[in-house]
Structures are given as C-alpha cells and as structure tokens.
Amino acid sequence: MxxxxxxxxxxxxxxxxxxxxxxxxxxxxxxxxxxxxxxxxxxxxxxxxxxxxxxxxxxxxxxxxxxxxxxxxxxxxxxxxxxxxxxxxxxxxxxxxxxxxxxxxxxxxxxxxxxxxxxxxxxxxxxxxxxxxxxxxxxxxxxxxxxxxxxxxxxxxxxxxxxxxxxxxxxxxxxxxxxxxxxxxxxxxxxxxxxxxxxxxxxxxxxxxxxxxTENTALKYLESGQVPPRMGNRYAAVSPYDGFRCRDGVVIVACGNQKLFGKLCTEILEQPQLAADPRFADMTGRLEHQDDLKELIEAWLADKTMAQAAEILLAHGIPAGPILDVSQILDDPHVKERxxxxxxxxxxxxxxxxxxxxxxxxxxxxxxxxxxxxxxxxxxxxxxxxxxxxxxxxxxxxxxxx
Amino acid sequence: MxxxxxxxxxxxxxxxxxxxxxxxxxxxxxxxxxxxxxxxxxxxxxxxxxxxxxxxxxxxxxxxxxxxxxxxxxxxxxxxxxxxxxxxxxxxxxxxxxxxxxxxxxxxxxxxxxxxxxxxxxxxxxxxxxxxxxxxxxxxxxxxxxxxxxxxxxxxxxxxxxxxxxxxxxxxxxxxxxxxxxxxxxxxxxxxxxxxxxxxxxxxxxxxxxxxxTENTALKYLESGQVPPRMGNRYAAVSPYDGFRCRDGVVIVACGNQKLFGKLCTEILEQPQLAADPRFADMTGRLEHQDDLKELIEAWLADKTMAQAAEILLAHGIPAGPILDVSQILDDPHVKERxxxxxxxxxxxxxxxxxxxxxxxxxxxxxxxxxxxxxxxxxxxxxxxxxxxxxxxxxxxxxxxx
Missing domain, CATH: 3.40.50.10540 (Crotonobetainyl-coa:carnitine coa-transferase; domain 1)
Known part of the structure; x- marks a missing residue:
C-alpha cells in the first residue's frame, strides 16, 4: 500500500x-x-x-x-x-x-x-x-x-x-x-x-x-412500441427473479438460467416434475405463469425466515438474499468488513x-x-x-x- | 474545442x-x-x-x-x-x-x-x-x-x-x-x-x-432509532414535495421553502389564507397535514394536463414538472438538445x-x-x-x- x-x-x-x-x-x-x-x-x-x-x-x-x-x-x-x-x-x-x-x-x-x-x-x-x-x-x-x-x-x-x-x-x-x-x-x-x-x-x-x-428502457420501447410497464420487483426477461414473502419479510430469489431453475425445483422445492411442467419448462413459460410459480415458492417459504431461506438457497448455489433495512445493514458483518x-x-x-x-x-x-x-x-x-x-x-x- | x-x-x-x-x-x-x-x-x-x-x-x-x-x-x-x-x-x-x-x-x-x-x-x-x-x-x-x-x-x-x-x-x-x-x-x-x-x-x-x-438513511435511523418508512413519492423533510394527480397523469410540485409555498397559495391556488392556515403555516404543519394539502392542490389540477400545470407553475417560479415515460422522453426537446x-x-x-x-x-x-x-x-x-x-x-x- x-x-x-x-x-x-x-x-x-x-x-x-x-x-x-x-x-x-x-x-x-x-x-x-x-x-x-x-x-x-x-x-x-x-x-x-x-x-x-x-x-x-x-x-x-x-x-x-x-x-x-x-x-x-x-x-x-x-x-x-x-x-x-x-x-x-x-x-x-x-x-x-x-x-x-x-x-x-x-x-x-x-x-x-x-x-x-x-x-x-x-x-x-x-x-x-x-x-x-x-x-x-x-x-x-x-x-x-x-x-x-x-x-x-x-x-x-x-x-x-x-x-x-x-x-x-x-x-x-x-x-x-x-x-x-x-x-x-x-x-x-x-x-x-x-x-x-x-x-x-x-x-x-x-x-x-x-x-x-434507465439504461435500455428506450430500446425496449423503440423496438416494441410498448411503453415498459411498472412491474413491482419483477424483471421483464427473467423468472423467477422477484421478492417472495416468507415468515418475517421478503426474500429475493433469482434464477437467471435453466440450470438454476432445475436446481430450485429438485433440490429446494423437492418437486422435480415442476422443471418439466409445461407452464415452467422454459423462460417464456415461467414469465407467463409467474403467479403460479410464486405461489409454489411462497408455500416453501411460509415457515422460514429471510435469513434461513437465503442460507438454504445459497448453499444450493441459487442466488438469493434478504431485503434488508438500514438497521440490519448497519449490523451486517459484510457491510462492517467493507x-x-x-x-x-x-x-x-x-x-x-x-x-x-x-x-x-x-x-x-x-x-x-x-x-x-x-x-x-x-x-x-x-x-x-x-x-x-x-x-x-x-x-x-x-x-x-x- | x-x-x-x-x-x-x-x-x-x-x-x-x-x-x-x-x-x-x-x-x-x-x-x-x-x-x-x-x-x-x-x-x-x-x-x-x-x-x-x-x-x-x-x-x-x-x-x-x-x-x-x-x-x-x-x-x-x-x-x-x-x-x-x-x-x-x-x-x-x-x-x-x-x-x-x-x-x-x-x-x-x-x-x-x-x-x-x-x-x-x-x-x-x-x-x-x-x-x-x-x-x-x-x-x-x-x-x-x-x-x-x-x-x-x-x-x-x-x-x-x-x-x-x-x-x-x-x-x-x-x-x-x-x-x-x-x-x-x-x-x-x-x-x-x-x-x-x-x-x-x-x-x-x-x-x-x-x-x-441511500445517502443519509443510516444517519436518520441512528439518531431517531426509527427505521425510515416507505413513503411513496413524499420526502420526510419537505412538503409539498410529491406527485399530484392531474387530468392526464401525475405532476410533481416541490416547494422547498416558505416563500415558494406562499406563492403557491396566493398565485396558483388563489387562496392566500392557506399560507396562514394553522395546518400549513410552517413546514412541520405541512408535513403533518399533507393529505389535506394534497386535496387542495389536486382540486386545482383536476382540469389541467401535466404539461399545462407544469407550465403555469414554472411561470410563477414554482418547481414543477411532469412524470415522463420513455416515449415522452425520447420526444422531449430538452433531451434532444442534450x-x-x-x-x-x-x-x-x-x-x-x-x-x-x-x-x-x-x-x-x-x-x-x-x-x-x-x-x-x-x-x-x-x-x-x-x-x-x-x-x-x-x-x-x-x-x-x-
């Protein structure tokens, strides 16, 4: 230094x-x-x-x-x-x-x-x-x-x-x-x-x-002619990629690709058949049936805290994390070390x-x-x-x- | 150059x-x-x-x-x-x-x-x-x-x-x-x-x-012990400073100080008595009675478009502007020149x-x-x-x- x-x-x-x-x-x-x-x-x-x-x-x-x-x-x-x-x-x-x-x-x-x-x-x-x-x-x-x-x-x-x-x-x-x-x-x-x-x-x-x-918002509009709508915590191109209700708040789960979604179905939800379900088999389907998917994920989350859920998901390599407020951020070990x-x-x-x-x-x-x-x-x-x-x-x- | x-x-x-x-x-x-x-x-x-x-x-x-x-x-x-x-x-x-x-x-x-x-x-x-x-x-x-x-x-x-x-x-x-x-x-x-x-x-x-x-969110929490709540488009320290419904959408009106609020009451709402109304006489009061104030401002806005409202307010020196979507931004003369x-x-x-x-x-x-x-x-x-x-x-x- x-x-x-x-x-x-x-x-x-x-x-x-x-x-x-x-x-x-x-x-x-x-x-x-x-x-x-x-x-x-x-x-x-x-x-x-x-x-x-x-x-x-x-x-x-x-x-x-x-x-x-x-x-x-x-x-x-x-x-x-x-x-x-x-x-x-x-x-x-x-x-x-x-x-x-x-x-x-x-x-x-x-x-x-x-x-x-x-x-x-x-x-x-x-x-x-x-x-x-x-x-x-x-x-x-x-x-x-x-x-x-x-x-x-x-x-x-x-x-x-x-x-x-x-x-x-x-x-x-x-x-x-x-x-x-x-x-x-x-x-x-x-x-x-x-x-x-x-x-x-x-x-x-x-x-x-x-x-x-706002990065590529204009491109989306210019190509589609559609003004991009508000969509809460969702993202137009990826699903699941959202906040999901758990016991003590909302936890983020983000599966950017097919492999991660497969892991989610098999290892977390323990319903391997979901990965082949016609509603969820590809990204287009998952984007169309986000509400159904949310219900399934929130059923699994119902008895877990944000911290527990994130820990389990991350241990399986699935991107996840809690929604933190400032009191939690001030107390967070990662934030302290940084x-x-x-x-x-x-x-x-x-x-x-x-x-x-x-x-x-x-x-x-x-x-x-x-x-x-x-x-x-x-x-x-x-x-x-x-x-x-x-x-x-x-x-x-x-x-x-x- | x-x-x-x-x-x-x-x-x-x-x-x-x-x-x-x-x-x-x-x-x-x-x-x-x-x-x-x-x-x-x-x-x-x-x-x-x-x-x-x-x-x-x-x-x-x-x-x-x-x-x-x-x-x-x-x-x-x-x-x-x-x-x-x-x-x-x-x-x-x-x-x-x-x-x-x-x-x-x-x-x-x-x-x-x-x-x-x-x-x-x-x-x-x-x-x-x-x-x-x-x-x-x-x-x-x-x-x-x-x-x-x-x-x-x-x-x-x-x-x-x-x-x-x-x-x-x-x-x-x-x-x-x-x-x-x-x-x-x-x-x-x-x-x-x-x-x-x-x-x-x-x-x-x-x-x-x-x-x-998130700038001073942590300071606010540390001093008050209160986790700052979500408050839509409002701001904890200033009122009016919010989005207000008008004929074709939502327009922003932001009065950062007493003088601007006085102008709003007198020149725009044409109700000079409001500036002395105990509910609105100082910033503390206005923050407490934001809903009442909103009602009065939205009554004035009811028959105006975003563009009309912003034009009138700005002509009187009151900070205001429309909420624009990307189609309007792409078409905006200021954005074009920049x-x-x-x-x-x-x-x-x-x-x-x-x-x-x-x-x-x-x-x-x-x-x-x-x-x-x-x-x-x-x-x-x-x-x-x-x-x-x-x-x-x-x-x-x-x-x-x-």
Whole structure:
C-alpha cells in the first residue's frame, strides 16, 4: 500500500450546496483531494440547517446531514458578491485544479466568475457544474430538484407496483446519480488536461443522469412500441427473479438460467416434475405463469425466515438474499468488513457515524480523515496562504468579505 | 474545442459481461479510451442473446441490448483457459493501462491472471473488478445479481408506496451504480499512477454502491432509532414535495421553502389564507397535514394536463414538472438538445438508437463513433499488433485459442 492518496495532487474549490455537488466533492476528498468548501458568510450551506439534528457540545442544534457529507473538506467563507471576495476567489483559482458549483446556470456568469473569466486567470482550471437540467437546452433555467429529475428522467415511470402509480426511489437518487456523473467528468477532464495542457468545462444535469440510469428502457420501447410497464420487483426477461414473502419479510430469489431453475425445483422445492411442467419448462413459460410459480415458492417459504431461506438457497448455489433495512445493514458483518459506515469523532457533535466510500482503491485507499468544517474554520489558513497580511485579513473581515 | 478525446491515452482490456462492467467501459469508450472487449470464442458476452432483438440484415436475430452498451468498443475473442490464450492476454497487458472484469471473485486468480500475476508483467496496470459483493468480506463469493444489490443495499426497503411492500427500482440500478463507482475508481487510479508510478487494484461491489446511494438513511435511523418508512413519492423533510394527480397523469410540485409555498397559495391556488392556515403555516404543519394539502392542490389540477400545470407553475417560479415515460422522453426537446439518445448506423442491424453519454465534457466531448463489435471482429488487427505473424495467427486460430 502506498503512503500517497489517489487525488492528493488536486485542489478543488467547492462552491456546491445541498447534495449533488457535495456528494461529488465528498468522494474527491475521501480519495485525497484538498477540497476547500466555500460558503456564504453567516449562513453557509443550506444543509447546515437540515435534519437529522443533534444538540451539540455547546447546547446548539447542529446538523448531522451536513457533518456526513462534508467530512474531509476544509471550509472558508467568502462573499462572492463583493469586489474583494471576487478578487480573493480569483487568486484561489490561480493555483487550483477544479472549481465546482451547483447553482442554477448563469449565476456564476452574472458574478463575473463564469468559466470564460476563470480560464483567463488559469487556463488549466477545470470548471464543473451540476444542475437540474444542465447549462444548455430549453429547460436549463428551470429549478432543479431531485424529485423532478427522477420524474422527468423516466425512473419514476418504471418504478412501482404493477398496476400502481409511478414511484420515487426512497433516497435522493437523482442527486446521487448527478454527483457520480460529475465526479467522472472531473476525473476525465484531469486526464484530458495531461494530454491537452488545458482545462475545460464539465456540464452534468440530474435529468440526464437519471435517463442514463434507465439504461435500455428506450430500446425496449423503440423496438416494441410498448411503453415498459411498472412491474413491482419483477424483471421483464427473467423468472423467477422477484421478492417472495416468507415468515418475517421478503426474500429475493433469482434464477437467471435453466440450470438454476432445475436446481430450485429438485433440490429446494423437492418437486422435480415442476422443471418439466409445461407452464415452467422454459423462460417464456415461467414469465407467463409467474403467479403460479410464486405461489409454489411462497408455500416453501411460509415457515422460514429471510435469513434461513437465503442460507438454504445459497448453499444450493441459487442466488438469493434478504431485503434488508438500514438497521440490519448497519449490523451486517459484510457491510462492517467493507467499512461502508465509519465512526468518527466530531469536535462539537461527538461520535458521528458517516457513510464510507464505495470505491475501494486497494493501493491508495479512500478514508475519512477529518470532520466536516465549522463555518469559516480555515479562513485564516487559506487566505494567509494567498499572501494576505494579518492587517489585510482584518480589514477584509471588517468589511464582511468573509 | 480540442481535437483530442479525454481518455485517448488509455487502453482498456475489457473482460466484463452483461451490464455493470460494460456500462463502465461504455463510458470510458465514449470518452475516447481504446476499449478492447475480450470475449469467449463461439459464444461471447451473454447479452448477445438478451432482448430486445431485431432480425438483422442477414436474417439472424441480433441483440440491441448488446449493440447499445458495447458501441465504441473493439472486439476480440480469446480463450483464457488455454496456455496460448493466457500468453496472448499477458502480452496485451504489457502495453495496456486498465484491465477490468466482473467475474465472481477468484476466477481470474484461478486462471493465473489475477492482479498479482498481471503486475509482474506490468506494474503500471490498473486492475478493476466489479462484482455483487466485492473481492473481500463474508459474502464475497455469493452470486451477485442487480436485484440482490438493490435488496441488500437498502434501496428496496425505502422505496415503494406508504404501507406497501419494498420495491425494486425499475431499471438495473445496482448495476448502474456499480458501473459508475468503478469508473470513478479507474479514473482515480489513473491519476494516482501519475503520482506513484504504480498501478493498483480497484474493487467495487454492487451492494456497497447501493448503500452509498441511500445517502443519509443510516444517519436518520441512528439518531431517531426509527427505521425510515416507505413513503411513496413524499420526502420526510419537505412538503409539498410529491406527485399530484392531474387530468392526464401525475405532476410533481416541490416547494422547498416558505416563500415558494406562499406563492403557491396566493398565485396558483388563489387562496392566500392557506399560507396562514394553522395546518400549513410552517413546514412541520405541512408535513403533518399533507393529505389535506394534497386535496387542495389536486382540486386545482383536476382540469389541467401535466404539461399545462407544469407550465403555469414554472411561470410563477414554482418547481414543477411532469412524470415522463420513455416515449415522452425520447420526444422531449430538452433531451434532444442534450443528445441523450443518438441515432447510429450499425453494419448488420441498420439504424439503432443508443443511449447518449450524461457526462458533457465541453472541451473534449464524449461521442458515439463506432458500432458494437461483431464477435472477434478485431482479432487480426489486435493480435497482429502484438507481433504475431499470419502463420502464427492461423495456428492459434486452428487451436481455437481465439
């Protein structure tokens, strides 16, 4: 293992708020980038007032939402509407690699801090933006919320029970998908810069990101002329591949091919004749008679827990697993060994459990090294490093520039 | 705009099949990497026999699923179980940057082609693996399907109608999230290599990737002791933020703050007194009385289409949008301008519409440049470039090495 961090050579100026942008810079910071979060003096990121909350060591209500997604970042305040704030920001841009923002398109341009201005100061700068609908296209100025991306990107239309209404994924999936796509864009632009010597603009929209995640839905429609219906937990091409009710919840059984289905009939259901039953003999038949098949599988499951059922099925080589809720996931030995949750010590909140990083770089591992910044905690260190004297800093502070 | 492609300096040996791995290498290829897809002679990637299908110009049923996700890649066949196949592969590794596979952990090691072997041949090689549960942890050898990752990663438990069952997202979201995470890992490892001079192993699991996408669900549970319930299209912290029934479907209305709610009451519902109604006066009240609020909003919507409602709401600055299905998305002017679907010409299938790339690199744009490869189409070009003579190639072909 190396002492280096994968992205230790990158300085990221992070103007993002709420989720999509901060999720991206969290990943960059976890992998070692020096992320400097820039917030408005006084208020800061909206999520500083988002639940869940905890009363902190100073008796003040403090957000765990913010603490989770902003760990590993340094924090400064800067009022970009003041001339002095703009100038300080441009001085920071000179030696930075990446600027990322998730304002509505046009905001940075109106501040005089759009990509065209920044590249004059530093042609190697990578300017990344993530917004609801991107920086161009007829909807680019619309307000963008996660739920709109899930709705307009086509994910809700294909999610939900058969015969029921369109359904939003239970987390802010549009924001997460946007955050992942803009992370890819930034890292690709870093590689491109090594080739061209120039930075560039990276533009990611939540709606595009959701569309990409619906993968071949469009192809299915274009070939069949049928809009793919909602089908609960089933999958159009494979059966059995669904959730099945057992004693204490729902367990997944997934037989991707004929051999696995044969094993299921013979070794689990102990009804070898089912594999030859005309209703179930091939995939087409099984897809047509899914309800009958479900009844047979659920009869076997009736007296078993999720854990028991999964254990028996897996011992026979049949893909299976429980539907876990977050309390079970936090307690799961596999999740623990993969460090998908990390206990940290926060200066005012005390012990906080944060999400781990799902990208396992085995040579230069991602890590949670530092708590989320208090508002403006690194002002002095960061602005001094730009060459400002204590007197200059005091004067700017006096003018509420930071 | 530059004539370069963002990842043109990278050669990727792609052993992946089905979706998670191929989705990653699709993105790398779209951004300009030279992706050489390596398939088993005779059969190739399983998805060559996945629907949707079309009868091709030769009268043979051909997969559009494969054609979509493998565009821009070159294709060779190689039997890695033969000594000659292994040797050819190791020769390819010498000059490659990335090897990616999505076998069950251990398969490559048993072939003698695990990371430890490959780094002997090329210490700069980046070895990326994406699997259901990753290469370590108690479940690492379990079979991994998308639905299991959605179930065990906690997404299903929080998705679905209030009071209803856990619900799978309608696309293979676990695979997509895994593909996005491993893409990030590869690009981060490329940057790390510029620092350390060494490659490394990148390990991504679908289950981890889904857990990461549930963002602060764990924090909510840890602070409250309550497992977050399924709540349809609602969001625990904001109201109104939901789907509302209108004349021809469901439209999203999202008022993130007090000011927007005031506008909704005054300018849209034309009932300014509602903003002061004790039930709705603050967010806590609105969350508690969501059903009453829904009734009022749906009364206004009853005679309007999704498109009309969204237009009116947006004109007043209130975030809103229709729930679109794929037929509407394909026809949407914004989606068209963002090139999220691209018409291509395929040598045997004719015109095929494929997904566009959601990462918009404005200086070195991603593009669909070439159709998915026919099985083994680039054998001669790729193997000749390794220095094999026509006689040697013929001998290997004779032995079914490729």
């Amino acid at each position: 190396s002492d280096h961090r994968a992205l230790e050579n990158l300085t990221v100026l992070d103007l993002t708020r709420v989720l999509a942008g901060p999720f991206c810079t969290m990943m960059l910071a976890d992998m070692g980038a020096d992320v400097i979060k820039i917030e408005m003096p006084g208020t800061g990121d909206d999520t500083r007032s988002y639940p869940p909350f905890r009363e902190n060591k100073n008796g003040v209500r403090e957000s765990l939402y913010f603490a989770n997604i902003n760990r590993n970042k340094r924090g400064v305040t800067l009022n970009l509407k003041t001339p002095e704030g703009k100038e300080l920001f441009l001085r920071m841009v000179k030696s930075a690699d990446v600027v990322i923002e998730n304002y509505r398109p046009g905001v940075m341009d109106r501040l005089g801090l759009g990509y065209e201005e920044l590249r004059q100061v530093n042609p190697r700068i990578i300017y990344a933006a993530v917004s609801g609908f991107g920086s161009y296209g007829p909807y680019h100025l619309r307000p963008g919320y996660d739920i709109l991306a899930q709705a307009m990107g086509g994910m809700m239309a294909i999610t939900g029970p058969a015969g029921g209404g369109p359904t939003r994924a239970g987390s802010a999936l549009g924001d997460i998908l946007g955050g992942l796509h803009v992370t890819i864009g930034i890292l690709a632009a870093v590689n491109a810069r090594a080739i061209t010597g120039q930075g560039q603009r990276v533009d990611v929209s939540l709606m595009d990101s959701v569309i990409a995640a 460090e998908m949750f990390v206990r940290t010590e926060h200066p005012t909140l005390g012990e906080v459990t944060v999400n781990g990083c799902a990208v396992k770089l085995m040579g230069t591992p991602a890590a949670v090294r530092a708590p989320a910044p208090a508002l403006g905690q690194d002002n002095e260190a960061v602005f001094s490093a730009l060459g400002l004297s204590p007197a200059e800093l005091a004067a700017l502070k006096e003018k509420n520039v930071f | 530059s004539d370069h492609r963002a990842l043109e300096n990278l050669t990727v040996l792609d052993l992946t099949r089905v979706l998670a791995g191929p989705f990653c290498t699709m993105m790398l290829a779209d951004m300009g990497a030279d992706v050489i897809k390596i398939e088993m002679p005779g059969t190739g990637d399983d998805t060559r026999s996945y629907p949707p299908f079309r009868e091709n110009k030769n009268g043979v049923r051909e997969s559009l699923y494969f054609a979509n996700i493998n565009r821009n890649k070159r294709g060779v066949t190689l039997n890695l179980k033969t000594p000659e196949g292994k040797e050819l592969f190791l020769r390819m590794v010498k000059s490659a940057d990335v090897v990616i596979e999505n076998y069950r952990p251990g398969v490559m090691d048993r072939l003698g082609l695990g990371y430890e072997e490959l780094r002997q041949v090329n210490p700069r090689i980046i070895y990326a693996a994406v699997s259901g549960f990753g290469s370590y942890g108690p479940y690492h050898l379990r079979p991994g399907y998308d639905i299991l990752a959605q179930a065990m990663g906690g997404m299903m438990a929080i998705t679905g109608p209030a009071g209803g069952g856990p619900t799978r997202a309608g696309s293979a979201l676990g695979d997509i999230l895994g593909g996005l995470h491993v893409t990030i890992g590869i690009l981060a490892a490329v940057n790390a290599r510029a620092i350390t001079g060494q490659g490394q192993r990148v390990d991504v699991s679908l289950m981890d990737s889904v857990i990461a996408a 090139e999220m679907f691209v018409r291509t010409e395929h040598p045997t299938l004719g015109e095929v519409t494929v997904n566009g790339c959601a990462v918009k690199l404005m200086g070195t744009p991603a593009a669909v440049r070439a159709p998915a490869p026919a099985l083994g189409q680039d054998n001669e070009a790729v193997f000749s470039a390794l220095g094999l003579s026509p006689a040697e190639l013929a001998a290997l072909k004779e032995k079914n090495v490729f």
